Amino acid sequence: MARLPLYYRALLEIADQDISTVSSEQLAELAGVNAAKVRKDLSYLGTYGTRGVGYVVGELVDEIAGELGLTHDWPVAIVGLGNLGHALANYRGFGARGFRVVALVDIDATKVGSRVGDLAIESLDNLDTIVAERGVAIGVIAVPALAAQEVADQLVAAGVGSILNFAPAVVAVPESVSLRKVDLATELQILSFYQQHRVQPSRV
Amino acid sequence: MARLPLYYRALLEIADQDISTVSSEQLAELAGVNAAKVRKDLSYLGTYGTRGVGYVVGELVDEIAGELGLTHDWPVAIVGLGNLGHALANYRGFGARGFRVVALVDIDATKVGSRVGDLAIESLDNLDTIVAERGVAIGVIAVPALAAQEVADQLVAAGVGSILNFAPAVVAVPESVSLRKVDLATELQILSFYQQHRVQPSRV
DNA sequence: CGGTGTGAAGCCTTTCACAGCA
DNA sequence: TGCTGTGAAAGGCTTCACACCG
Numbered sequence: 177m178a179r180l181p182l183y184y185r186a187l188l189e190i191a192d193q194d195i196s197t198v199s200s201e202q203l204a205e206l207a208g209v210n211a212a213k214v215r216k217d218l219s220y221l222g223t224y225g226t227r228g229v230g231y232v233v234g235e236l237v238d239e240i241a242g243e244l245g246l247t248h249d250w251p252v253a254i255v256g257l258g259n260l261g262h263a264l265a266n267y268r269g270f271g272a273r274g275f276r277v278v279a280l281v282d283i284d285a286t287k288v289g290s291r292v293g294d295l296a297i298e299s300l301d302n303l304d305t306i307v308a309e310r311g312v313a314i315g316v317i318a319v320p321a322l323a324a325q326e327v328a329d330q331l332v333a334a335g336v337g338s339i340l341n342f343a344p345a346v347v348a349v350p351e352s353v354s355l356r357k358v359d360l361a362t363e364l365q366i367l368s369f370y371q372q373h374r375v376q377p378s379r380v
Numbered sequence: 381m382a383r384l385p386l387y388y389r390a391l392l393e394i395a396d397q398d399i400s401t402v403s404s405e406q407l408a409e410l411a412g413v414n415a416a417k418v419r420k421d422l423s424y425l426g427t428y429g430t431r432g433v434g435y436v437v438g439e440l441v442d443e444i445a446g447e448l449g450l451t452h453d454w455p456v457a458i459v460g461l462g463n464l465g466h467a468l469a470n471y472r473g474f475g476a477r478g479f480r481v482v483a484l485v486d487i488d489a490t491k492v493g494s495r496v497g498d499l500a501i502e503s504l505d506n507l508d509t510i511v512a513e514r515g516v517a518i519g520v521i522a523v524p525a526l527a528a529q530e531v532a533d534q535l536v537a538a539g540v541g542s543i544l545n546f547a548p549a550v551v552a553v554p555e556s557v558s559l560r561k562v563d564l565a566t567e568l569q570i571l572s573f574y575q576q577h578r579v580q581p582s583r584v
Numbered sequence: 585c586g587g588t589g590t591g592a593a594g595c596c597t598t599t600c601a602c603a604g605c606a
Numbered sequence: 607t608g609c610t611g612t613g614a615a616a617g618g619c620t621t622c623a624c625a626c627c628g
Contacts, residue, residue, distance in 0.1 A: 177573075178566075178570055180569070180573065181563075181565065181566040181569040181570065182550065182566070184569070185548065185549075185550075185565075186550070199586085199587065199588090200587075200588070201587085206550065207550060208550040208552065210620085210621080211587095212620075212621055212622075212623095213619095213620070213621085215587090215588060215589065215590085216589085216590085216619095216620085216621095218588090218589095219588085219589055219590075223588085223589075225587080225588050225589080226587085226588075226627090226628065227586075227587055227588045227589080227626075227627045227628055228585075228586045228587055228588080228627070228628045229586080229587070229588090229628070230586090230587065230588080231588090243573065243576070244569050244572055244573050244576070245572040245573060245575060245576030245577075246569065246572060248572070248576065250568075250571075250572055250575065252568075259466075259467045259470045259471060260467050260471070262463075262467065263463045263464050263466065263467030264564075266463045267463060267464070267564070269548060269564060269565055270564075270568075273565075273569075274572070275568050275572075313575055314568065314571055314572075314575075337575050337578065338571040338572075338574065338575050339571075340567055340568065340571060344389065344473060345389075346386065346389075346390075346410065346411060346412040348412065352578075354571050354574040354575065354578075356567050356570060356571055358562055358564070358567060359385075360468075360471070360473060360474075360562070361385065361389075361473055361477075362382075362385040362386070363544055363560050363562060364454075364456075364474075364479050364518065364544065365384070365385040365388070365448050365450065365477075366382055366385065366560060367454075367518055367542040367543075367544060367558050367560055368448055368449040368450065368452070368454055368478070368479075368518075368542075369381075369384065369447065369448050369449060370542065370558040371449060371454065371517055371518075371541050371542050371558065372447070372448070372449030372452065373449075374541065374556075374558075403608090403609065403610090404609075404610070405609085414598085414599080415609095416598075416599055416600075416601095417597090417598070417599085419609090419610060419611065419612085420597090420598085420599095420611085420612085422610095422611095423610085423611055423612075427610085427611075429609080429610050429611080430605090430606065430609085430610075431604075431605045431606055431608075431609055431610045431611080432605070432606045432607075432608045432609050432610080433606070433608080433609070433610090434608095434609070434610080435610090
C-alpha cells in the first residue's frame with residue numbers, strides 16, 4: 177500500500193514529541209489523507225488500534241517498519257553520474273533507513289575512478305560483479321533517456337530486484353522486478369495541464 | 381489526464397522517425413499502457429483518429445501540446461539550492477518545453493549572489509517581487525522538510541499557481557493551487573515493500 | 585463516551601467487446 | 607478489411623455509517 181510511507185513519516189514525527197497514542201483522525205491530518213482511509217489501511221496490518229483510545233505509536237511504527245521492509249538493509253547502486261546522479265549520490269536521506277548506496281556506476285571511462293563522497297565511480301562493464309558481491313537490491317537509473325532501457329536490462333540481468341527510474345523514458349522489465357519512475361518532465365506537464373484548465377475564479 | 385505526457389513523448393519519438401500515422405496499439409506499446417486505454421483517453425480530446433487507419437501523428441501532437449498547455453510559457457522558480465536544487469537548476473530538460481527557470485531563491489544569505497548557470501541566487505525575502513515581475517507560474521520546493529510548508533505558504537501568497545514539492549514532507553495548499561510531489565524516500569520504501577513481499581519463486 | 589473495525593454503498597478507472605466507418 | 611469510438615461490464619478504491627468495544 178502506497179500510503180504506508182506517509183503514515184510512517186508522520187508517526188516518526190509524533191514519536192519525536194513523546195506522544196504515545198494517536199487517533200486515526202490525528203494521523204490522517206498529519207499524513208494529508210482522511211481518517212476512514214487510515215483506519216482501513218491500518219486494519220490490513222492486523223488489529224493494532226484500541227477502541228476509544230487510538231493507536232500506540234511505538235507498536236505501530238515497528239509494525240509498519242516491518243511491513244515496509246525497513247528492518248532490512250537494501251544496498252543501492254546508482255547508474256549514471258551526471259547532474260542528477262551526483263545529487264542523488266550526495267543525498268543524505270538515502271542512508272537514513274536501510275538504503276545504503278554501495279556503488280556508483282557510469283559508462284563513461286573518463287568518469288570511472290573519480291570519487292563522489294566516499295565512493296569511487298566504477299565501470300558499467302563490472303555491473304554483474306558489483307551487484308553480486310555487494311548484494312545490490314535496488315538499482316537507480318539516472319542516465320539519458322536513450323540509454324535507460326539498456327541499463328535496465330543490464331540491472332535485471334545482474335539480478336537487481338527493484339529499479340527506480342529517473343530517466344524520461346518508458347522502460348520495460350520482467351514482472352518479477354519492481355519498477356517505479358520519477359519523471360520531472362511528466363510532473364511539470366501535469367502541473368501545466370491543471371494550470372491551463374484552471375477554472376477561472378467566479379466573480380461574485 | 382496523467383497519461384497525456386506519456387503519449388506526448390511517444391508521439392514525439394514517432395514524429396522523429398517521419399512516421400505519419402499511428403494505431404492505438406502501436407502508441408500503447410510505446411507508452412507502456414494498453415490499447416483500449418489509449419483510445420478512451422484520446423477520445424476525450426475529440427475525434428482525432430481515422431477508423432481503419434489510426435491517428436495522424438502531427439495533428440495529435442499539436443492537440444496534446446495544446447491540451448497540456450505546452451504552447452504557453454511557464455516561468456519556474458526554484459526555492460532551495462542545496463544538492464537537489466543545484467541539480468535541478470542545471471537540469472537541461474527543464475527548458476525543453478516552455479518550462480523556463482527564471483529564478484533561484486534561497487533563505488541562506490551566504491548563498492545569495494552566487495551564480496548557478498545563467499542565474500544568480502536571490503533572497504527568499506524578495507519572493508513576492510520576483511514572482512510578480514517575472515510572472516512565475518510554477519514554484520519548485522527543494523528545501524529541507526521542516527521548511528517546506530513555510531516555503532509553500534510564501535509561494536502561494538506570492539501568487540504561484542502550481543507547486544512541485546521535492547521535500548519529504550506533507551504540505552497543504554489551498555484548493556486553487558495545484559500541488560505535485562516527488563518523494564525519493566517514499567519511492568524507495570515502496571520498492572522495499574514489494575521486495576519484502578515478493579513471492580518466492582516456486583521451485584519446479 | 586470516544587474511537588476503532590468493517591459491511592455496504594458510491595464513485596471512478598480499466599477492460600471488454602463490438603458496431604460502424606474509411 | 608482494419609482500426610477507431612463507445613456502451614456496458616468488471617474491478618478497485620474511497621467514503622459512509624454504525625455496531626461494538628475499552
